[in-house]
Amino acid sequence: MKDISEMKSELSKYERITDILKKSRPVLTGNETIEENVMERIRDKRKINENFNIPDHLFGWVYVGWVRRGLIAASVLIISFFAVQQSMILKRINNLERQEVSTNPSFVKGVPDDFEPTLLINTRSGKISLKGDNLSARQLKQFQESINDLQARYSNLIKLIEDNPELKNYIENKLSEKDKKKFNL
Amino acid sequence: MNSKPLKVAVIMILALITSCDEPETVVTDIVHTDGSVTRRVEMKNTENKFDIHKIQVPFDSTWIVRDSLEFDKKGDTTWVKRAEKQYRNIDEINMSYRSDSGCNKSVSRRSEFKKRFRWFNTEYRFAEIIEKEFAHGYPVSEFLNKEELAYFFLTEDVTNKFEKGPDSLRYKAFSDTISSKTDKWTIKSAMAEWIGDFSTLTGDKATGDMTFDALKAREDELVKISMGNSKHFDSLWTNGIILKEFIGEPNAIRYKTEADSAINLVSKKLFVDFHRYTVRIIMPGRLIGTNGSIDSTNVILWPVKSEYFLTQPYEMWAESKEPNKWAWIVTGIFLLFVLAGIIFKSIKRAE
Numbered sequence: 001m002k003d004i005s006e007m008k009s010e011l012s013k014y015e016r017i018t019d020i021l022k023k024s025r026p027v028l029t030g031n032e033t034i035e036e037n038v039m040e041r042i043r044d045k046r047k048i049n050e051n052f053n054i055p056d057h058l059f060g061w062v063y064v065g066w067v068r069r070g071l072i073a074a075s076v077l078i079i080s081f082f083a084v085q086q087s088m089i090l091k092r093i094n095n096l097e098r099q100e101v102s103t104n105p106s107f108v109k110g111v112p113d114d115f116e117p118t119l120l121i122n123t124r125s126g127k128i129s130l131k132g133d134n135l136s137a138r139q140l141k142q143f144q145e146s147i148n149d150l151q152a153r154y155s156n157l158i159k160l161i162e163d164n165p166e167l168k169n170y171i172e173n174k175l176s177e178k179d180k181k182k183f184n185l
Numbered sequence: 186m187n188s189k190p191l192k193v194a195v196i197m198i199l200a201l202i203t204s205c206d207e208p209e210t211v212v213t214d215i216v217h218t219d220g221s222v223t224r225r226v227e228m229k230n231t232e233n234k235f236d237i238h239k240i241q242v243p244f245d246s247t248w249i250v251r252d253s254l255e256f257d258k259k260g261d262t263t264w265v266k267r268a269e270k271q272y273r274n275i276d277e278i279n280m281s282y283r284s285d286s287g288c289n290k291s292v293s294r295r296s297e298f299k300k301r302f303r304w305f306n307t308e309y310r311f312a313e314i315i316e317k318e319f320a321h322g323y324p325v326s327e328f329l330n331k332e333e334l335a336y337f338f339l340t341e342d343v344t345n346k347f348e349k350g351p352d353s354l355r356y357k358a359f360s361d362t363i364s365s366k367t368d369k370w371t372i373k374s375a376m377a378e379w380i381g382d383f384s385t386l387t388g389d390k391a392t393g394d395m396t397f398d399a400l401k402a403r404e405d406e407l408v409k410i411s412m413g414n415s416k417h418f419d420s421l422w423t424n425g426i427i428l429k430e431f432i433g434e435p436n437a438i439r440y441k442t443e444a445d446s447a448i449n450l451v452s453k454k455l456f457v458d459f460h461r462y463t464v465r466i467i468m469p470g471r472l473i474g475t476n477g478s479i480d481s482t483n484v485i486l487w488p489v490k491s492e493y494f495l496t497q498p499y500e501m502w503a504e505s506k507e508p509n510k511w512a513w514i515v516t517g518i519f520l521l522f523v524l525a526g527i528i529f530k531s532i533k534r535a536e
Contacts, residue, residue, distance in 0.1 A: 055529055062530040069378070075523045078516055085305060089506065092473045151233070154394055 191373050208235060208266075210462040211486075212242050216311045218469045218507065220298045228266040235266045239288040241489075242461040243281035274298075288460045290434060292316070292494070297502075304512050308473075312502035313464055313487075315494040318454040320376030321381035322496030328366045337363055340463075340478045340488050372415075374496045375451050376407045383447035387440060407431050411441065422448065459491040463499070470507030477501055 028034075061067040160170050208230035210475045215223040226242060228235055233254075247267040255263045272278045273299045282294045293316035301308045326334055335360065336344065347356040384397035393399065400407075410430055414421050421427045428437040428444050437444070466477070477485040485503050493499040 059526045059529040062526045062533075065234045066528075068526070071526070075520055078520065082305060082516075085303065086479070089473055092504075093471070096472060096474065096479065 205302070210241050210460075211465055212462055213465040213467065214311065214313070215295075215467045216298065216309065216469060218300075218307075218309065220300065222272045222275070222278060222296075222298075222311075224270050224272060224278070225423075227268075227436055230264050230343045231262070233264045235264070239460065240268070241287065241289050241460050243285040245281075259271075286456070291458045292318075292491075302509075303506075304509070305516070306506040306508050307470075308504060308506045309469055310502065310504045311466060311468060312500050313466070314501075315489070315497055315499040317498050318457055318491075319374050319378045319496045321377040323370060323377065325367065325370055325495075328370040329363065333359075333363050333366065336360070337367070338476075338487075338493070340486060343478060371455070371492075371495070372412055373404075373408050375455055376411055377401075377404055378451045378454065379447050380404060380407070380534055382450045383443055386443040386446055391440070395432065395440065398403045400432075403431070455495070457491050461491070462489050463487065464489055464501055466501070466503045468503050468505035470505045472503065472505045474504040475502065477503065 061071070161171055207229040210229075211227045213225040215225070217223070224242070224246075226240060226244070228240070235391055248270045251267045251269075253267070256394065272281075275296050278296045282296075285294075293377070295314050295316075297310070297312040297314065299310040301310075325337065329337055344356075344360065347353075348360060351357070380400045384391065384400065387395065391397075410427055411418060411498050414427060418427070425437050425441065428441070431437075432440070432444075464477075466475075466485050468485075472483060472485070474478075475485045477487040479485055487501040489499070489501075
């Protein structure tokens, strides 16, 4: 019984002490030092942010040996490839320039899109175009009709000559005589 | 035997080449970067006489045709027929060659297009190829030297310019030498082809002196006999005299049918039904290589004659390149970046 009453008094003593400790504030020594330390840490963080710049970040690879050497080697290879490729192309172009140039009349070179004949008649569409304005559209139409008419008559005439051997011989003789006169033979 | 004497045959080929009854025809292939090709055919004649079925390249109703009558400043009249078709790719062109029913259907032709990425540039190669007629003939390069070979493949206007120029005598002599050498080449190739065709026709029937190898070993003998009797080749062959001289009387009698069939085959190949024309190719970008003649507008052209593809394929090729601007920019930026890095490092080291 005695032990139980002793334990109760010790418990109440302990509770009183903890109450006193809870109510009492800690006594800070070296407030200024703590403040300084905090301020210094804040300043360091700002300093780190201020020191971050693009060139350092962009060219960070120059401090990594294998990256630096790799990029330099790649650059040298690219420049060499460019030099070889361009010199080969130049050599081939020079060889081409030494080749004979064909100076045939326009047709063998092909009629270019911008070919401008004095007069152009599209026989399929019947459209007529003229370089210059010496003839009116009416005159051109008459001209085209004349050509068509002449062609039709000419084809009839040729057929007539072909069908008649005597007439054919006569015309051939006359034509050869005319040619002889023309060339003073 | 239906063939003409060989010398006459060679002259006939040359005569066919310079024939002026047909309209002048130029086939222009405009090659695009995606491999599509715009093909233009331009036929020019002093008369309005065009047979569309005798056009030199495959032609069908999908072509756009335009006829015109043109008067030049001198007043000369020219009838021009122009036709154009867009081919989506080379396969379409090759398909049209395979189904060709035009005047040049007897020759085997094809086109090739290659596009190669070379970082700074993209290179393009376009070729028009006509397969050879003779399987056993000799390449003309074995008979002509480099200079003669270049002259042989020149366009007529260029050779005419030389032969009418200040050094005309030298060039005429040069041209005569080439003609004489090409005559020999034609005859030798024709005889080689005859041996080949004859051996194919006789097959296993031929033994001993009549095998391909035995006849091939005596090929020069046959060439000598043929050239020596070129004036009367036709009658001498018909009477079996040339054959008897070459393979002996018993063999000449035994193999007469095969020998005649073989010479007929050779004649058909030698006088292949072919209408000459001129090919022009316009490549994308800058031209860097070709085996054709270049005209004053930097367009390449080739004359197409049957003798060019008699014993070897006739390949008309052109190569061009186009710069890849984006690759130049990317490379420039990369090189500047590396250079700036090196400079940066040396500055830092100095600090």
